Amino acid sequence: MKAGGPQPCRxxxxxxxxxxxxxxxxxxxxxxxxxxxxxxxxxxxxxGVRVVARSFKYHRPRGIYTxxxxxxxxxxxxxxxxxxxxxxxxxxxxxxxxxxxxxxxxWPSVGFDVGxxxxxxxxxxxxxxxxxxxxxxxxxxxxRSVRRMAGLGRPLTGPDPDRYEQVNAHCxxxxxxxxxxxxxxxxxxxxxxxxxxLVDQDDNFGGTLNWxxxxxxxxxxxxxxxxxxxxLAALPRVVLLPxxxxxxxxxxxxxxxAERSQVKDWRECLWTVRPRHILLTAGxxxxxxxxxxxxxxxxxxxxxxxxxxxxxxxxxxxRAVIATNNDSGYQTAFDLADRGIEVAAVVDLRERVxxxxxxxxxxxxxxxxxxxxxxxxxxxxxxxxxxxxxxNGRRLARLDCDLLAVSGGWAPRVHLLAHAGGGLRFDDATxxxxxxxxxxxxxxxxxxxxxxxxxxALQEAAGAARGxxxxxxxxxxxxxxxxxxxxx
Amino acid sequence: MLRIPxxxxxxxxxxxxxxxxxAALVRPAAPEAASDSEWADYLFYRxxxxxxxxxxxxxxxxxxxxxxxxxxxxxxxxxxxRPLAEAVDSDAGNSGEPE
Numbered sequence: 001m002k003a004g005g006p007q008p009c010r011x012x013x014x015x016x017x018x019x020x021x022x023x024x025x026x027x028x029x030x031x032x033x034x035x036x037x038x039x040x041x042x043x044x045x046x047x048g049v050r051v052v053a054r055s056f057k058y059h060r061p062r063g064i065y066t067x068x069x070x071x072x073x074x075x076x077x078x079x080x081x082x083x084x085x086x087x088x089x090x091x092x093x094x095x096x097x098x099x100x101x102x103x104x105x106x107w108p109s110v111g112f113d114v115g116x117x118x119x120x121x122x123x124x125x126x127x128x129x130x131x132x133x134x135x136x137x138x139x140x141x142x143x144r145s146v147r148r149m150a151g152l153g154r155p156l157t158g159p160d161p162d163r164y165e166q167v168n169a170h171c172x173x174x175x176x177x178x179x180x181x182x183x184x185x186x187x188x189x190x191x192x193x194x195x196x197x198l199v200d201q202d203d204n205f206g207g208t209l210n211w212x213x214x215x216x217x218x219x220x221x222x223x224x225x226x227x228x229x230x231x232l233a234a235l236p237r238v239v240l241l242p243x244x245x246x247x248x249x250x251x252x253x254x255x256x257x258a259e260r261s262q263v264k265d266w267r268e269c270l271w272t273v274r275p276r277h278i279l280l281t282a283g284x285x286x287x288x289x290x291x292x293x294x295x296x297x298x299x300x301x302x303x304x305x306x307x308x309x310x311x312x313x314x315x316x317x318x319r320a321v322i323a324t325n326n327d328s329g330y331q332t333a334f335d336l337a338d339r340g341i342e343v344a345a346v347v348d349l350r351e352r353v354x355x356x357x358x359x360x361x362x363x364x365x366x367x368x369x370x371x372x373x374x375x376x377x378x379x380x381x382x383x384x385x386x387x388x389x390x391x392n393g394r395r396l397a398r399l400d401c402d403l404l405a406v407s408g409g410w411a412p413r414v415h416l417l418a419h420a421g422g423g424l425r426f427d428d429a430t431x432x433x434x435x436x437x438x439x440x441x442x443x444x445x446x447x448x449x450x451x452x453x454x455x456x457a458l459q460e461a462a463g464a465a466r467g468x469x470x471x472x473x474x475x476x477x478x479x480x481x482x483x484x485x486x487x488x
Numbered sequence: 489m490l491r492i493p494x495x496x497x498x499x500x501x502x503x504x505x506x507x508x509x510x511a512a513l514v515r516p517a518a519p520e521a522a523s524d525s526e527w528a529d530y531l532f533y534r535x536x537x538x539x540x541x542x543x544x545x546x547x548x549x550x551x552x553x554x555x556x557x558x559x560x561x562x563x564x565x566x567x568x569x570r571p572l573a574e575a576v577d578s579d580a581g582n583s584g585e586p587e
Contacts, residue, residue, distance in 0.1 A: 251490050251491075252489070252490055252491040252564065252566075254489050254491065274491060274501075421563075440565075
């Protein structure tokens with residue numbers, strides 16, 4: 001702890017981090033400290049670093065927007081020398097001892113970037129202006145300075161000294177996504193004796209169970225995940241692959257996986273897997289909301305705020321506003337309030353708000369603006385205020401805040417399904433695209449299928465695994481798994 | 489990458505095989521009497537089938553046998569595969585045989 005130094009935005013306890021193992025790292029030359037179990041993003045937030053990147057064209061300050069691979073803003077450079085990697089997503093980079101991270105696409109620093117002049121003079125720079133403006137006397141005159149302004153990371157120039165491995169594999173059931181649905185399906189199929197491969201891009205299996213405050217089978221989520229994993233690890237025909245991205249589904253359901261290494265001998269491993277059946281339990285991605293100034297540092301997806309708060313014990317702000325169009329945003333307000341963080345208000349786009357949620361909010365000492373939206377935000381290096389407007393345009397309030405959590409609903413992760421030629425249909429009830437017309441040999445379960453609620457997702461995953469067993473001619477005995485989850 | 493069922497070895501990766509083109513081409517019955525256009529049809533012209541296609545494959549990095557595969561050229565679904573010898577008598581060839 002002594003070496004840890006102050007981490008101004010870290011809560012004194014809680015989270016799935018190992019506080020006995022502080023890890024030193026640097027960001028733009030600044031010595032910072034995080035803990036084992038952190039990602040680069042959570043460690044930066046814990047140290048109160050808000051501006052980590054600059055936007056592509058206007059060089060506007062950008063912070064950390066998500067807590068996962070879907071990060072669009074916090075793109076940083078990792079490492080030094082020949083193994084440097086440009087444009088890495090900070091929430092997808094696990095923190096390691098001595099990690100060197102640098103901001104990119106800014107000069108002289110990410111906090112003060114001369115390129116911001118482009119933003120202040122933006123009416124001069126319409127789309128496609130380069131083609132018309134920079135041809136006199138010759139493109140060559142401008143090329144160097146334009147090239148310096150454009151682009152994100154610096155590419156590597158030398159050969160890559162690292163080793164990369166390749167593995168060919170076969171299995172009966174490949175499960176993409178190791179959240180609750182994936183774990184449950186792996187358990188069902190593994191107990192039935194199938195050769196199962198379970199893949200997750202995170203270091204830890206468990207997906208949302210790593211950060212949502214729920215109960216599974218009457219137990220804490222971490223306990224359920226731990227027990228499930230130890231049972232799976234004991235099954236000889238089950239292969240667990242954390243830190244692995246299912247990168248693509250090809251003809252005849254051949255799947256490629258990219259595994260990140262934890263050892264020095266090799267950096268990444270490409271798996272080519274030929275499964276007999278594929279189950280997609282990849283979960284869902286939270287959508288943002290659109291309003292002027294929605295890119296300021298301090299604006300973050302509501303689910304990601306819960307992620308940082310509950311998994312890493314990091315508070316991304318001291319006074320929060322929640323803007324949402326669905327019920328999941330309220331959970332962020334409750335989680336923040338439980339940790340003693342002030343919630344200025346919840347701004348809900350919907351006319352009608354669930355009265356029980358409203359009651360819980362007022363118990364937590366805050367309130368809700370219904371049929372309202374964020375009209376604008378202010379603040380120079382990060383959000384410091386948000387203006388709330390009724391849907392009819394009437395101004396309701398100006399709220400001081402340093403965190404704006406937004407939730408625009410959840411979209412199923414259907415990328416892999418799309419690779420395989422599966423179709424989508426728009427579902428009016430959830431306002432999202434859901435899987436439709438599944439290709440042969442592929443099934444989808446859990447929130448990747450638009451199924452809401454943990455219990456329903458587990459049931460569906462167990463059913464999908466049973467279906468896969470039946471399709472492969474194996475009996476699955478799984479009755480005791482049904483109906484084991486309750487939301488908080 | 490396709491996964492092709494060799495009738496002798498079982499399902500293998502496409503990289504073990506060599507494509508042998510459209511199957512069931514019929515050599516002109518009286519070669520000496522065939523016209524240039526009949527020869528050209530036999531030697532060079534092929535159907536570009538959209539749908540089920542009967543084709544030859546060689547398991548070149550395996551049993552080195554030729555065999556027939558019925559493949560849907562739209563979805564890559566493989567309907568069947570069978571040894572070449574079995575197919576010679578019974579096979580009526582592709583649906584859209586050149587006239």
